[in-house]
Amino acid sequence: MASYKLNINGESREIDVAEDTPMLWVLRDNLHLVGTKYGCGIAQCGACTIHVDGKAVRSCQLRVSQVGEKKITTIEGLSEDGSHPVQQAWIEHDVPQCGYCQAGQIMTASALLAENKNPSDTDIATAMNGNICRCGTYTRIRAAVKTAAKNA
Amino acid sequence: MTNDINHKRRSFIKVSAAAGGGMMLGFNFIACKEESKIPDFIAPNLSEPSEWTTLNGFLSIGDNGVVTIMSPNPEIGQNVKTSMPMIVAEELDADWNQVIVEQAGLDTENFERQIAGGSQSIRHGWKNLRKTGATARNLLLQAAAAKLDVTIEELTTSKGIIYHEASDKSLGYGEVASLAADYTAPEEIKLKDPKDFAIIGHDTRNVDGFSIVQGKPLYGLDVNMPGTKIAMIVHPPAFGMKLKSMDDGSIKSMSGITDVVKINVEPEGWNPQWSDVNAYPELVAIVGNSTWEVMKAKKAIKIDWEGETALENSVDHEATMTKLLAEQDGELARKDGDPDKAFADADKVVEKTYTAPFLAHNTMEPMNFYANVTADKAELIGPIQTPMFLEGTLEGVLGIPKENISIMMTRMGGGFGRRLYGHFATEAALISQAVQKPVKLVYTREDDMTQGTYRPAYKVTYKAGLDKDGNLLAFGIKGSGIPGSPVFENRFPAGAVDHYQVQNIQVETNISTGAWRAPRSNFIATAEQSFLDEVAEAAGKDPIDFRLSLFDKAIKEPVGKDNDYDAERYAGVLKLVKEKANWGSETSGVYRGVSAYYCHNSYVAQVLDVEISGDVPKVKRVYCAVDCGIVVNPMAAKNQIEGGIVDGIGHAMYSAMTFKDGAPEQSNFHNYRLIRQAEAPESIEVFFVDNGIDPTGLGEPSLPPIGAALANALYQAVGKRFYQQPFGNENDLLG
Incomplete structure (x- = not known):
């Protein structure tokens, strides 16, 4: 210890x-x-x-x-109150099914957007490929990352 | 945490409901006020009422008009925690923005069928949920009529307000809720005309969405009760082995370790239920102060195992099925006409065999449960799809009567059928009982993947006989699997072929198997719809037209009596997807496949587009037509359909669980491949049939057919048929 x-x-x-x-x-x-x-x-x-x-x-x-x-x-x-653009985009697109992986998805997405303000589909796929969503919400995740990029 | 709050509240409702003989009397919530604090992250604009009135097991109304609706069924990501309360709120005519949803615990007095399985929550709950809301609305109307001194027929409602048009007076639900509790509802309650639905059929966001994106504690693994120890199990390394002896001295002195015990979830003389599937009843449990300390002890413990039954190899298991299918007649499940003669007379016979491996469920949240078992009481909190069956198991195993067992369901990090089998909850309870402490049992990912109730391997041989004009004369299916054939003998194309035969062959295993999202359908749809594509090609017909001609036959002159589908609705989704995908148009570099299937009372047809990107086929677009009757929540329903499609593509392409000498060869996501972001389709378009029929299953039906839409598109792209899942394992994917 x-x-x-x-x-x-x-x-x-x-x-x-x-x-x-x-x-x-x-x-x-x-x-x-x-x-x-x-x-x-x-x-x-x-x-x-x-x-x-x-x-x-x-x-x-x-x-x-x-x-x-x-x-x-x-x-x-x-964020203090769920107001980070990525969190808001996740709500807007109603991304979660079971929701268990989504905190990790959001943390990866927010780190991506901090470095790359306007990621392409390939940038998103590359950055997010390490985050498994067993429910298969990948298309919504991709859309939400784009919305977050627009609103950030 | 909220689980505990819910639990106390639930107990209170239970007592009240009993006192009121079902329909509840008004009660003052102030005694429980602290626990009732409305979580502002769910509904930021709600204020807390000073008094709640509970009108039935589902519903409480605050004096300020806020409504609490209990969600009775386990939430595994299928979104029932939003959609079931929506149905109650619809008939109550509540303002959805004034609704708080609370997860109910197991409560067999107030709720029916608290199960997440078979895509049946909405279908089964539909009428009762509506009636529950409508009954409460009637009580509110009776109270309002008395207060305004008018008749109930003169009143209307909208969004939680009661209107008396003639006098231009109105009353909020909160203003009459406590009075309403004094009335009795009539037996017959008129339900809304679906065209008047104001909540059902409208996009409604997940009630837990805002909590999820903020990382609030919602799941079983997040349960943090005072004084709880962390427990982990060590199970045998191979199916067919059992515990021989252990040396707990090797770890007892390790930092943070408090107990090492043996448990047996199947005590002698106890009769298991269907949900008690478990290959390893006898386990070693290690208990300690923190997860990491227990994980380290789990690696260090010395245990001897011994063989008990055969140690199976997947290659041998598959070879057995191949041999049985080739050499034996199976048990006859259905026979129409004279298939032998029809095959002999056929101008062309096509015969193909399809295979799929064992699959693990791999919920993202591994198995876990909290249990606090004392001399005469058991309190359990965690992720379980079958709490009502778990209660019976616990009563038998712990020797504690049901009335002293409480089970609270947490939100689940995925289910897919894995949490139908609650042995992990029983294990937690037995560990708590043995060490006399509250424990949270945590499976590592490796425990979870190597102690599954797996989707079994399947193999099926299809045979079709065509006449010289390409008409389907005869159809034969011979299937094998565990515990039986994956074939549904009364599903399509039964009824559409004059000469038809199904045979089943059962194979054995000592590996634990069970339901996996869309059981049996998840394999057989892909096999059947891949085969029909090949038969259509042999017949020289367009694959959609070929199927439609079969449905036409099933509509006009159906063969046999027990056909388990509605051919018009089946054809309807095919026609819809044909139109939406603009089927028949050719785009250079785009290769298309079609598939359709019926299961869980719903109809799905899909067109999938593949493009070759670099050296690899890439799924670009999926068009999906769905007939599941009334769609309660379109936004979430689309999410379910999309998820089932991605799940189905992923497992057909990449996933397999194999065994060598009884030992799982995959243990974590480095060697068990799941679909990832870059492999998911670029777009999925979903089209629902609007027919006003009562709702049917939605969590499962989009998964089974998609594997065939993929295989059929891949065939167009690479000129090769795919018979063996996972397709991505075939090195020569590009032919």
């Missing part, structure tokens, strides 16, 4: 965990930020996507000891 001071959603949080603990479980078990989802644990599904200094990262593969001063943003911190 070791003590860590982390910057999560703009707040300083202290936790005491084993140094090999993935950020996914620090967020879910220690900080009760359960919007970040467990799907595979091997960076194959994207359900656990968070932002580390603004970049999309699979939190199941990021050990707490690797984080240091970096700024972590989770779905809970993407």
